[in-house]
Amino acid sequence: MLRHLEIWLACARYSVVRTLMFRGDFIVWSLVEFFWMSVNLLLISVIYDHTTSVAGWSKYEMMLLVGTAMLIQRFLMGFFWSSLFEMGRNVRTGNFDFFLAQPGNILFMASTRKLDPDGLLNSLVAGGVVLYSAHKLDLHPGLADVALYVFMVLCGLVIHYSILVISMSAAFWLTSAQGIEGGYFTLTEFSRLPREAFRGVARFLFVWLLPTVVVSNAPAQAIIHGFNLRWVGWLIAIAIGWFGVAIFVFYRGLRRYTSASS
Amino acid sequence: MLASFHKYRHAFLIGLQSNIVYRWNFAVRGFFSLFHLAVVFILWGAAFAATPNIGGFALGPTLTYFVVLLVLQFFIGAFNEDYQISEEIRNGLINQFLLKPINYFVYRFSIFLAARLVSGALILVPLLLAFPAIRGYLAFPHEWWRLALGVPALALSALLQFSIAYCFGLLTFWFLEIQGFVILSMAVESVLGGQMFPLDLLPAWVFHGAQFLPFYYQMYFPGAIITGRLNDPHVILRGIGLEACWVLVLLAIAQTLWVRGLRRHTAVGG
Structure with missing residues (x-):
């Protein structure tokens, strides 16, 4: 465990040094993420210019929800996205050999090689949106509420990570995983919607079957309406469940991996 | 003139074949x-x-607007033309066009048209599957003049979108x-394009203010004509005029980037 922490710190140091070498790139990508977050907030703002409630959620409740969804996604982008995105390409080119030869757990090594400081920087912006919305809602959460919120966001991060690992592991079967990441982004669009907006088949599919809605709704509800054991228990259960599925799919896929290098 | 047409007709047909190869990517x-x-x-x-x-x-016309925009995206939107152009410049594949009597813009536009024909046809399949669920929401206006004004607006919009992608691709120089x-740019376009x-x-x-920017004409303008969000033919005609102006401006920018970019370009190898 400690050795893996040391490896991760070395990778993080390498990523920061690399970012400092390509400062222009860092600025452009920070702006990219910032702009896309602004686009989502603008959508909320425009809708609430014409209505007072969406599925029973007020404007700032909705912004807190969207802020939470963005916070989880920024953490994913910052900590895991580049590494997992490259995993799909590396499986196709045979460069995945490199990870098999490294001194650590293969999934850990393949997921944490690169950090994206731009994603982490924008997590501060997403956090700012959550704080601003909480202020507008006149919420005064205690330390325990904040700790619970952070814990639930981390559970959400585990779920997002698991979905991405499962998506990118498709490369072991399909060889080319190009475009699969688009599926991940499409599914996470649902996490910016309130649970109460879903009806019928959509409710069954996106609220109960896929964890895309609960990841953001559970922490947002917890901070707005207070602790709810059912929500917390559900979130922990699906985080463990989906993480287990991700590990299973990854290692099943790994068995099919045949190096493409000479 | 005719020989030139045949030249790009072949480019279109080759584009059609190569895009049919990627039909599953478009379908997904x-x-x-x-x-x-x-x-x-x-x-x-x-x-x-x-x-x-x-x-x-009401809800129906608003949802119709988004359905139409989705279809337009697959019929006239630029997908990855900027990346393709960028790759050709970076890998030196562009060199082959410099020695041949081919206009690179028209060549790429022919391929763009072929790609949109394939992707446009393929979006109709999932839409047909979803049709029973969404048909209750669809509400189209019935005025005939919308078709007469919508078609040129769509054609100009396709040219506008391709020109923007082409200019971004040329930035690789x-x-x-x-x-x-x-x-x-996609973030800006997604908001200002509607x-x-x-x-x-x-x-x-x-x-x-948005009406004076090119993004307005990428998706919103043709979509609004078709779905009845724009209702005054005079306003629409003026819009088509502005759209044509933006196409000319972008063509001029594209040509300038091409000429200046080639001055910086180094073709290596045989």
């Missing part, structure tokens, strides 16, 4: 677009639950990596 993308449409239906459906109309339109610029929400929902002064 079309399938995922249905999820995006589901998000739109759920979000706007919930917003309309609290009010009978938003911006003067100056920058090694253009992906960041492209995605940054893909996130109909532009008429913005405050009046912003909506008025």
Whole structure:
């Protein structure tokens, strides 16, 4: 465990040094993420210019929800996205050999090689949106509420990570995983919607079957309406469940991996 | 003239063949677009639950607008033309065109048309599957003049979108990596092009200002003509005029970038 922490710190140091070498790139990508977050907030703002409630959620409740969804996604982008995105390409080119030869757990090594400081920087912006919305809602959460919120966001991060690992592991079967990441982004669009907006088949599919809605709704509800054991228990259960599925799919896929290098 | 037409007709046919090879990629993308449409239906459906109309339109016309925009995206939108051009410059594949009597813009545009024909046909498949669920919401106006004005607006919009992608692709002459610029531009285009929400929902002064930008004509303008969000033929004709001006401006920018970019370009190898 400690050795893996040391490896991760070395990778993080390498990523920061690399970012400092390509400062222009860092600025452009920070702006990219910032702009896309602004686009989502603008959508909320425009809708609430014409209505007072969406599925029973007020404007700032909705912004807190969207802020939470963005916070989880920024953490994913910052900590895991580049590494997992490259995993799909590396499986196709045979460069995945490199990870098999490294001194650590293969999934850990393949997921944490690169950090994206731009994603982490924008997590501060997403956090700012959550704080601003909480202020507008006149919420005064205690330390325990904040700790619970952070814990639930981390559970959400585990779920997002698991979905991405499962998506990118498709490369072991399909060889080319190009475009699969688009599926991940499409599914996470649902996490910016309130649970109460879903009806019928959509409710069954996106609220109960896929964890895309609960990841953001559970922490947002917890901070707005207070602790709810059912929500917390559900979130922990699906985080463990989906993480287990991700590990299973990854290692099943790994068995099919045949190096493409000479 | 005729020989020139045949030349690009062949480019179009080759483009058609190579894009049919990638039919599954387009099909998968079309399938995922249905999820995006589901998000739109759920979000706007919930917003309309609290009010009978938003911006003067009921739920049906608003959802029709988003369905039409989805179809337009696959028929006239630029997908990855900027990346393809960028790759050709970076890998030196562009060198072959410098020695041949081929206009690179027209060549790429012929391939763009072929690609949109394939992707446009393929988006109809998932839409047909979803049709029983969405047909109750679809509400189209019936005036004939919308077709007469909508078709030139669509043609100009396709040219506009391709020209923007072409210009971004040519930036590779100056920058090694253009992906960041492209995605940054996509964020701006998705808002000012009306893909996130109909532009008429913005405050009046912003909506008025947006009409002078090229993004307005990428998606919102043809979509609004077809779905009845724009109703005055005189205003639409003036819009087509402005759209044509933006096409000319972008063609001029594209030509300038091409000429100046080639001065910087180094062709290595045989």
